[in-house]
Amino acid sequence: MFNFTYYTPTKVVFGRDAEAQTGTLVRAQGCNKVLIHYGGGSVIRSGLLDRVKSSLDQAGVTYTQLGGVVPNPRLSLVYQGIELVRREGVDFILAVGGGSVIDSAKAIAYGAVDEGDVWDLYDHTRQAVGCLPLGAVLTIAAAGSEMSNSSVITKDEGGVKRGYNSDLCRPKFAVMNPDLTTTLPPYQTASGCTDILMHTMERYFTPDGNMEITDSIAEGLLRTVMKNALILRDDPKNCDARAEVMWASSLSHNGLTGSSQGDWATHGLEHELGGMFDVTHGAGLAAVWGSWARYVYQDCLHRFVRFATHVMGVADSGSPEDIALRGIEAMEDFFRSIHMPTCLSELGITPTQEQLETMARMCSAAAGGAKGAAKVLREADMLSIYQMANH
Amino acid sequence: MFNFTYYTPTKVVFGRDAEAQTGTLVRAQGCNKVLIHYGGGSVIRSGLLDRVKSSLDQAGVTYTQLGGVVPNPRLSLVYQGIELVRREGVDFILAVGGGSVIDSAKAIAYGAVDEGDVWDLYDHTRQAVGCLPLGAVLTIAAAGSEMSNSSVITKDEGGVKRGYNSDLCRPKFAVMNPDLTTTLPPYQTASGCTDILMHTMERYFTPDGNMEITDSIAEGLLRTVMKNALILRDDPKNCDARAEVMWASSLSHNGLTGSSQGDWATHGLEHELGGMFDVTHGAGLAAVWGSWARYVYQDCLHRFVRFATHVMGVADSGSPEDIALRGIEAMEDFFRSIHMPTCLSELGITPTQEQLETMARMCSAAAGGAKGAAKVLREADMLSIYQMANH
Numbered sequence: 001m002f003n004f005t006y007y008t009p010t011k012v013v014f015g016r017d018a019e020a021q022t023g024t025l026v027r028a029q030g031c032n033k034v035l036i037h038y039g040g041g042s043v044i045r046s047g048l049l050d051r052v053k054s055s056l057d058q059a060g061v062t063y064t065q066l067g068g069v070v071p072n073p074r075l076s077l078v079y080q081g082i083e084l085v086r087r088e089g090v091d092f093i094l095a096v097g098g099g100s101v102i103d104s105a106k107a108i109a110y111g112a113v114d115e116g117d118v119w120d121l122y123d124h125t126r127q128a129v130g131c132l133p134l135g136a137v138l139t140i141a142a143a144g145s146e147m148s149n150s151s152v153i154t155k156d157e158g159g160v161k162r163g164y165n166s167d168l169c170r171p172k173f174a175v176m177n178p179d180l181t182t183t184l185p186p187y188q189t190a191s192g193c194t195d196i197l198m199h200t201m202e203r204y205f206t207p208d209g210n211m212e213i214t215d216s217i218a219e220g221l222l223r224t225v226m227k228n229a230l231i232l233r234d235d236p237k238n239c240d241a242r243a244e245v246m247w248a249s250s251l252s253h254n255g256l257t258g259s260s261q262g263d264w265a266t267h268g269l270e271h272e273l274g275g276m277f278d279v280t281h282g283a284g285l286a287a288v289w290g291s292w293a294r295y296v297y298q299d300c301l302h303r304f305v306r307f308a309t310h311v312m313g314v315a316d317s318g319s320p321e322d323i324a325l326r327g328i329e330a331m332e333d334f335f336r337s338i339h340m341p342t343c344l345s346e347l348g349i350t351p352t353q354e355q356l357e358t359m360a361r362m363c364s365a366a367a368g369g370a371k372g373a374a375k376v377l378r379e380a381d382m383l384s385i386y387q388m389a390n391h
Numbered sequence: 392m393f394n395f396t397y398y399t400p401t402k403v404v405f406g407r408d409a410e411a412q413t414g415t416l417v418r419a420q421g422c423n424k425v426l427i428h429y430g431g432g433s434v435i436r437s438g439l440l441d442r443v444k445s446s447l448d449q450a451g452v453t454y455t456q457l458g459g460v461v462p463n464p465r466l467s468l469v470y471q472g473i474e475l476v477r478r479e480g481v482d483f484i485l486a487v488g489g490g491s492v493i494d495s496a497k498a499i500a501y502g503a504v505d506e507g508d509v510w511d512l513y514d515h516t517r518q519a520v521g522c523l524p525l526g527a528v529l530t531i532a533a534a535g536s537e538m539s540n541s542s543v544i545t546k547d548e549g550g551v552k553r554g555y556n557s558d559l560c561r562p563k564f565a566v567m568n569p570d571l572t573t574t575l576p577p578y579q580t581a582s583g584c585t586d587i588l589m590h591t592m593e594r595y596f597t598p599d600g601n602m603e604i605t606d607s608i609a610e611g612l613l614r615t616v617m618k619n620a621l622i623l624r625d626d627p628k629n630c631d632a633r634a635e636v637m638w639a640s641s642l643s644h645n646g647l648t649g650s651s652q653g654d655w656a657t658h659g660l661e662h663e664l665g666g667m668f669d670v671t672h673g674a675g676l677a678a679v680w681g682s683w684a685r686y687v688y689q690d691c692l693h694r695f696v697r698f699a700t701h702v703m704g705v706a707d708s709g710s711p712e713d714i715a716l717r718g719i720e721a722m723e724d725f726f727r728s729i730h731m732p733t734c735l736s737e738l739g740i741t742p743t744q745e746q747l748e749t750m751a752r753m754c755s756a757a758a759g760g761a762k763g764a765a766k767v768l769r770e771a772d773m774l775s776i777y778q779m780a781n782h
Contacts, residue, residue, distance in 0.1 A: 001569060001634050003406025008399055014650075015394025178392060212619070213635050213642070216611030224604045243392050244604050247650075251604070256647075259405075259638075 002211055002259040010147045011173040012250065014243075018177040019137050022052050022094070023059025025173045029133050031092035034063040035085055037105045038096045039070065043139065048180060052096055052137055064088045069097060071281070072154045072161060072274050073104040075119055081108035082118065085132070093134040095171075099143020099195075099281070102136050106151035106169040109134045122153050122162040131168040137175040140184060141246040142192030142282060144199055144253025146174035154275055161275035162366060174250065178242035186236060190338040191282030193229035193245060196252045197222055198285045202267060203258025205296075205303050205374040211259045218257040219310045221248055229338050265372035266292050269385060272359035272366075277349045286340035287347040291388035293328045295381065297321075300374035304328070344390045356386040393602055393650040401538045402564040403641065405634075409568040410528050413443050413485070414450025416564045420524050422483035425454040426476055428496045429487045430461065434530065439571060443487055443528055455479045460488060462672070463545045463552060463665050464495040466510055472499035473509065476523070484525040486562075490534020490586075490672075493527050494542035497560040500525045513544050513553040522559040528566040531575060532637040533583030533673060535590055535644025537565035545666055552666035553757060565641065569633035577627060581729040582673030584620035584636060587643045588613055589676045593658060594649025596687075596694050596765040602650045609648040610701045612639055620729050656763035657683050660776060663750035663757075668740045677731035678738040682779035684719045686772065688712075691765035695719070735781045747777045 013021050026034055034056060036049070043049045049065075056063055066081050084090070085108060093112075095105035109132040111118035120126040136146040145151060149170050152163040184192070200218045204210065210218065225248045231241040251257065269292065270284040279287075297304040301320050308314035308327025312334075316323065332342045341347040351359070363371070364379035371377050377385070404412050417425055425447060427440070434440045440456075447454050457472050475481070476499060484503075486496035500523040502509035511517040527537040536542060540561050543554040575583070591609050595601070601609065616639045622632040642648065660683065661675040670678075688695040692711050699705035699718025703725075707714065723733045732738040742750070754762070755770035762768050768776070 001407055001630050003409070004403075006403040006405065009402075011400075012395075012397040014397065016392055018394070211635055211638060213612060213615045213639050216615050217608050217642075220607030220611050221604060224607050228603070239392050244602055247602060248604050251608075 004259045006255050007167055008147055008170070008254045010171045010254075012147070012176060013173060014176045014247065016177060016179055018175045019048065019051055019180070020055050022135075022137055022175055023055035023057070023061055025135060025175070026056065026061050026092055026094065027059040029092060029172050031133060032061060033088065033090050034061055034092045034094045035081065035088070035090040035108070036063050036065040036094050036096060037069065037081065037101055037108065038065070038067045039098075039101050040067070043096050046180070046183070048137070048139065049096060052094070063094075064090065069101045069104045071100050072278055073100040075107075075153050075155045078104055078107040078111060078118060078153060082111035085112040091132065093132055095134065095136045096139065098138065098140025099145040102143070102145035102171070103151035103153060105134050105136070106131070106145070107153050109169060119155060121164045124164070128164070128166045128168050131166070133172050134169070135173040135175070136171050138246070139180045140188065140192055141181055141242070141249035142195040144196070144249050146171055146176070147250040147254040152271070159275035159278070160362070161271045163271070176246050176250070178239055178246045181242050181246060182237045182239065184236070186233065186339065187280070187283070189232050189236065190229065190340050191280045192249065193225055193232070193338065194282035194286045194335065194340050196225050196245065196249045198266060198282070198289065199252040200257040202264050203260070203262040204307065205263045205300055206260045207300050207303070207373065208260055209303060214257060214259045215306075215310075221252060221257060222311045224248060226334055233338050261373060263373040265296075265374070265377050268363050268367055268371045269382060272363045273347070273349070275362075276355065276359060277351075279347055279349065283341055283347055286335045286342060287344055288385065288389045290328060290332045290342050291385045293331070295385050295388060296372070296375035297324045297328065303374065351386070351390060356383060356390060360386055395650045397646050398558055399538055399561070399645045401562045403538070403567060404564060405567045405638065407568060407570055409566045410439065410442055410571070411446050413526075413528055413566055414446035414448070414452055416526060416566070417447065417452050417483055417485065418450040420483060420563050422524060423452060424479065424481050425452055425483045425485045426472065426479070426481040426499070427454050427456040427485050427487060428460065428472065428492055428499065429456070429458045430489075430492050431458070434487050437571070437574070439528070439530065440487060443485070454485075455481065460492045460495045462491050463669055464491040466498075466544050466546045469495055469498040469502060469509060469544060473502035476503040482523065484523055486525065486527045487530065489529065489531025490536040493534065493536035493562070494544060496525050496527070497522070497536070497542035498544050500560060510546060512555045515555070519555070519557045519559050522557070524563050525560070526564040526566070527562050529637070530571045531579065531583055532572055532633070532640035533586040535587070535640050537562055537567070538641045538645040543662070550666035550669070551753070552662045554662070567637050567641070569630055569637045572633050572637060573628045573630065575627070577624065577730065578671070578674070580623050580627065581620065581731050582671045583640065584616055584623070584729065585673035585677045585726065585731050587616050587636065587640045589657060589673070589680065590643040591648040593655050594651070594653040595698065596654045596691055597651050598691050598694070598764065599651055600694060605648060605650045606697075606701075612643060612648055613702045615639060617725055624729050652764060654764040656765070656768050659754050659758055659762045660773060663754045664738070664740070666753075667746065667750060668742075670738055670740065674732055674738055677726045677733060678735055679776065679780045681719060681723045681733050682776045684722070686776050686779060687763070687766035688715045688719065694765065742777070742781060747774060747781060751777055
């Protein structure tokens, strides 16, 4: 029997024009002074930021703002945010953006109530003592940070990318209007879909598997996201497909699709790529997944066989190894079909042997020496996978 | 595009010996004085009540207790509970039992902070103003009340059974140890599985359907529950199957399996049966579902066709009407296979024409004159369905 904890307190308000409810949602938290946190100019140009401010105005909520979050969000901006929150007496952080903005908001929220250095949490030398309440107005379906307990921050010096998980940071609400994502560039959309798929796949590939009901949910989610990713490749403004992918982004990372701990090695391997080369997270995952899968599948064969037949539609004939490999190939074919990379050169990077070794060493160190469940990986394994992907 | 709100703040602690965490969970809510609410003697005989008390003791939480909840829980006991809570200064209600106990606890929690008559809420003449925090130690997988926003209470005089929904009553935590359900009688187990299936089916049969991802989750859940209900028919102590069904009970009624409002006519029809004849809720649902389905399927044909092919494994050949009817027959066959009734005589009741008319009148009145989405039913329709089922 699986023992697990499931905790997803985030209130999701989903649908057209949902952002008009933002002010009411902040007010329902008993908060009065908001830090609006966002990324580049797209939320300004699209008018979203103005609509959010208007909603806050109507609810009688005051605000200050801090933009400039970049993909692989930086610790330096987090420090700025913490200082701003303290100076202005902010009592609620509102992230308007995608996973990077929400993750940055979570780090600010931790830091605002903590006298020490917030990086200690991400460096895993201390646990969080509290967190300002936060909410999200989502503009990219990908990271699932709008319902998750995780955030990932990159330290500017050395490009060290680290994650920290705590229920304290789960957003109080998530405003999800799929229409906001119809103007995303194809590469961002495909990267987002890949990230969503990977959040479920990381939970899927474990030697002990999952509950049957959890597998049925995970497999349905994977099939639905792949189907809608192809629809969006050809018809980016398809609102219904945007809605499917957006809701999937939350469900794939709120704990629903796995009753066991999961593997997470692919995420670990990507974190070093993201830290060193600043690649898009979803694309980085796609670039290493196939190499990871070929390296580990024989240690978790029954799950790769199930994945092949239940998710990828591979015929249940031939040896288990054959079926598993055809499932991996089918997934790589899918990644290619949505123009995602399946090796590092397609990701646009060509690391040197020394860089590969550095990433393997950092990946291993970040995981305390070993990572993975399908197969437990150590530094030498990580290097082998990087090398397999480096073509 | 579907607009919906999803809010499931309940923390689920799932697995073997989970009840040992009860005290810690209450303490984490900042509460000190608990009303332990339960039903008959089974939680005493099994030792569960003692284990829960021991957990509370260890956490330094004091408690008082109120047993005696019956299926179709009574308003009179709710009033007793409210008085006890006020007298003893209780600040947390802990339900130890199944859906009836949790629903009774919710009514007490509403009433404890309300100067008026709590029945007004169930009579839909007032809205709740607040609710004491509550939690559940679940002993029956069925109602999904452990994560839901709903509770159903029966007024002693006249057997009036009414439900009230509000996010205020969602439990703070749900302790779910599937081992606690292995001693349930077969009829209770099968009724529970039926209730779980119906919570998803009520959300499934709507003319506008659901999101694709929601359908994929709903269909996976229905197939998994049916499969495990058959396992439990033959092997009631199968812990893994108990776990599948228990987790399904929560997921089927926490909002996950439907992005639209749902139909809920079968529940409405059953509420009157439960109020007048005190039948087991799940069995009552099974006894009327087939008649409801045959009465409405032509008005929502595409959904009944999808149900037949995606859930019941009916071959996609013949006219849509044929496929839909074969799906309904397959569901009735499934109900029979787990010894659930598919008509009122098999439920053990033979209402008079006058009683049928009374139930149709009350069912219509409770719904404000009309109920249903697959087909909107009025009093005459409800009477027709009762008459179809009355053999």
